[in-house]
Amino acid sequence: MVTYKSDLSNVNWDEMKATLKEDAFDNGRSPQQLKDSFENSYATCIAYIDNCIVGTARLLSDGICNAYLVDVWTFTPHRRQGIASKMISLLLEKLPGQHVCLLTEDAVDFYEKLGFSEGDTCMEKVIGKWLVNHS
């Protein structure tokens, strides 16, 4: 069973680094830099199977109108089981009224299935109605 967590208090950052490296998706951050970048995010989602990290996604946002989706990754042995789609849908729930942008070269089809479209500078989606949120 896959578990999705937004709470970062018990994350094993050494394990995240090692799994990213094993999966050839390590962009060079140290475990401490992974921790800092996740903790400094607007929202995060980490997927676990049997307490092992199998996916990540996080959002940068101003909380009002503009957000950026980064670090979307599913560990290769667990791909095509809906894990990344679920992580993104859990994150997008936190962004009513905002414009979300992301950069990708390889996963355009994946994001189109989630309702993103190719804009001039990024793949993009407005969540709900522009600027309609609790602010």
Ligand SMILES: CC(C)(COP(=O)(O)OP(=O)(O)OC[C@H]1O[C@@H](n2cnc3c(N)ncnc32)[C@H](O)[C@@H]1OP(=O)(O)O)[C@@H](O)C(=O)NCCC(=O)NCCS
């Ligand atoms: C892209 C990625 C995050 C998808 O993760 P995932 O957990 O396998 O995605 P899901 O299972 O939620 O996929 C949902 C649907 O998207 C589509 N999809 C997923 N990966 C795809 C791919 N590589 N190419 C085309 N379509 C894809 C499929 O239609 C899939 O549904 P299906 O399996 O029923 O056909 C994963 O392949 C990955 O980590 N890639 C390397 C990192 C990366 O490219 N991240 C995105 C850069 S921003």
